Amino acid sequence: MEILPGALLSQINNPDDLKKLPREQLHQLCNELRQYIIDVVSVHGGHFGASLGVVELTVALHYIYNTPYDQLVWDVGHQAYGHKILTGRRDNFITNRKYKGLSGFPKRSESEYDTFGVGHSSTSISAALGMAMAARYKGEDRKSVAVIGDGAMTAGMAFEAMNHAGVTDADMLVILNDNCMSIDPNVGALKEYLTDISISPTYNKLKDDIWKGLGKLPVGKRFSRLMAHKVAESLKGMVSSSANLFESLKLRYFGPIDGHNITKLVDTLKDLRNIPGPKLLHIITVKGKGYALAEKDQTKWHAPGLFDKVTGEIYKKKYDIPQPPKYQDVFGHTMIELAELNDKVMGVTPAMPSGSSLKFMMEKMPHRAFDVGICEQHAATLSAGLATQGMRVFCNIYSSFMQRAYDQVVHDIAIQKLPVVLCLDRAGLVGEDGPTHHGAYDIPYFRCIPNMIISAPMNEQELRNLMYTSQLESTKYPFVIRYPRGEGVMPQWRTAFEEIEVGKGRKLKDGQEVAILTLGHPGNFATAAIRELRTEGLNPALYDMRFVKPLDEQMLHEVFSKYSKVVTVEDGTIVGGFGSAIAEFIAVHNYKAEIKILGIPDRLVEHGTLKELHRECGYDAQAIADAVRQLMTDKVRVAELLG
The missing domain is CATH 3.40.50.970 (Thiamin diphosphate (ThDP)-binding fold, Pyr/PP domains)
Structure with a gap:
């Protein structure tokens, strides 16, 4: 039209x-x-x-x-x-x-x-x-x-x-x-x-009237305006402040x-x-x-999506089967569950209660969940202050907005070893909002700070379990949980809580010759890639590392003693990120391995749909499959000749 x-x-x-x-x-x-x-x-x-x-x-x-x-x-x-x-x-x-x-x-x-x-x-x-x-x-x-x-x-x-x-x-x-x-x-x-x-x-009208009026007097504009200023100042105390x-x-x-x-x-x-x-x-x-x-309804219509301008109907996709929730909603509902289990749990967000879904807890427990305004630095240090008093604080800030609070995380949280939970919503590429909002840099800028735990869930169940783990008394350090914008993969997501051992990944699939190591939601892209590769006779292993700090070194020793070709996948910059951490491990332990690091390239990524941007940046399912094929060039050629 x-x-x-x-x-x-x-x-x-x-x-x-x-x-x-x-x-x-x-x-x-x-x-x-x-x-x-x-x-x-x-x-x-x-x-x-x-x-x-x-x-x-x-x-x-x-x-x-x-x-x-x-x-x-x-x-x-x-x-x-x-x-x-x-x-x-x-x-x-x-x-x-x-x-x-x-x-x-x-x-x-x-x-x-x-x-x-x-x-x-x-x-x-x-x-x-x-x-x-x-x-x-x-x-x-x-x-x-x-x-x-x-x-x-x-x-x-x-x-x-x-x-x-x-x-x-x-x-x-x-x-x-x-x-x-x-x-x-x-x-x-x-x-x-x-x-x-x-x-x-009242005060403003009187001040302007006096300012304009005295400026017209014949005694000299400079003198008159000076008098006007003095009169206006005295009016402040009499009329309004x-x-x-x-x-x-x-x-x-x-x-x-x-x-x-x-x-x-x-x-x-x-x-x-x-x-x-x-x-x-x-x-x-x-x-x-x-x-x-x-x-x-100004919040609802801030960015409503497509709608009928005459009736006001906001168009929603219709599905025949249940769909997975948005990660942010899993966070929001899980916060209430954790708060009901633990009276020390509190929530903080800087002006994003709807975007982060902390609004659910704010509505049900207004004395334990707070919107502090557009003040990321304050949100971080407020959370640190609460933590000094034994509170288990979930500070929810978009990944790209967290950049503003970096100094506070270093000085007020990490140095003091306060167990604040930093929930980074919109981690990775965010789509149409573009480069100002892509959450590309949080892994490198947090990975270099001592006393930090950095994690990423592959699905909704993992998000819930990481949140549960982070608020346990046994967790003594700042705990980062990064998760993407949009939907997860589990329609039946409300599962029983299980503690995850900090720094421990999980092997999802054994394989041959090539191992794929993933961090967070892109593990689902790798799963799809493996389904395609199996039809070609290729059988890579798959490991969901869960943590980039601390790394699961026991699992990595297993990987590099068995596989000489490795693909890493992350929804973050490849400079200093998860793949870099794996490359550092290889170097420190003198392993001989061929590695391909997939993630956000070292350039500014513009806006588009998530599907378009994942494809452009080279870490969607097709790109992961292509990376495995490149590592297995000889085997692919043999298969082509025999085919």
Whole structure:
């Protein structure tokens, strides 16, 4: 089905075209832009509610600012669909998040209008400040704007950036997009603070009125504005303290204003563009604006998949037989079971209760499961603090987000030998979210830290048993459990708990000449490969190692005393990962073996479906079978001659 833009939107190929429209037509353009996003996402998928909420802001920014010379940084990146459509990518927008298509996030290599890659949150103010400082140094009259969601404002990095920005003369604007949502509802004192501002605008109106009025007095603008500043400061104590937080950081505060009033936005941004120095505009928006169902259930409609835009029905695949659950749901339900068995079990996640499925425990045991906001570092050290008091804490963080908490894991968890369980959801390739979200690096960056246990389950039963093992009193060290995005392989997954001996793998199949060593879910790819190879007379052995630290050295001695050809498979980077650990073992013990290491290659992997990316990276079932064939070249040739 061909998706056509509206009459005005079809004429907008870049922001210069947008600037040609009279102000009176901007409202219609916003309606058309919003409808186009709905049309495309309903058919082709992607993030949904976030971009609908900033349609008017997107139009106003490109209408007033001279982009791309003036630089916009979108934080977080799934707000930027409207931005992409208005900046020359309208006709390609149907390829969004598809293999070889547009990225779902701003990407510098994709467009000059994408000034900064922002797959993760809370980086925009730092980046925009750097751009503004560079512009001043080079003598350029270039404006920098950071559009940060209120959820992203909960991260410490945002406050570090504001703290610095306030003592500079950088010409930058921070726009706080306040909709009380990230993916799940925002949490914490900052949310309550922003709510207080939005319902108590008296101080801000008085301050702006005084500022504008005194600026018109004939006694001298500089003197009048200085007086206005003193009067405004005194008003803070009498009327409201709503702007204290930002103004105490020396950011001029404006707002809050209606983020869906295009006329007000255009007028406000036009004024602010001419005010030098660091400043913050607070706008109030509704995530999912313009699509009633998305406004009502904002978490569900953050990224709903394909849906009927008229009825709102979200399309789900229909199966005749039971299907395996997502690993994240196995984690979520198992947490409740473990918490019922052990009153010391607690759960922590940084703003991903739905994504990690910790929401199940939060709903049933709110005093034992916590969403701490977009604060990965805090989540790690909070977990360490709980662990010092005997709690068995499961800290669930996406693998790529865990990179932010690396220092805390080293200093606050590993050095102190605290038995925090680090559950790395979305480990390995994640699909359409692309390189900012692929969990490629956790094995190498944790493997080099002393006092760490690093494991990966091959299926749902193994995940449950690793979780059970990790919370036992006999487990004395930090315990990493990495598992992938998406479905497992066991429809009947709720099995009885069994303790797994730390550092012990399992032999799944004996074989001849070649052994396949796997870590985690890719063991299922190897199983499929072996079924194919058997039809060709090849019979490799299969070992599920379970742990990359500590390695099962007893099992490895068995492998290398029997097999001279080995294939390793992992859902992580091949540099410093599981295969590297096996190669190190070979070298240390002077084994003579031919080894092929399969996994994520040493390059950035773009977005696509998991099936497409596993094939591209060379560790799907077909690639594993091919690796065995290459090691067995002589036998394959004989079979071909005899066949």
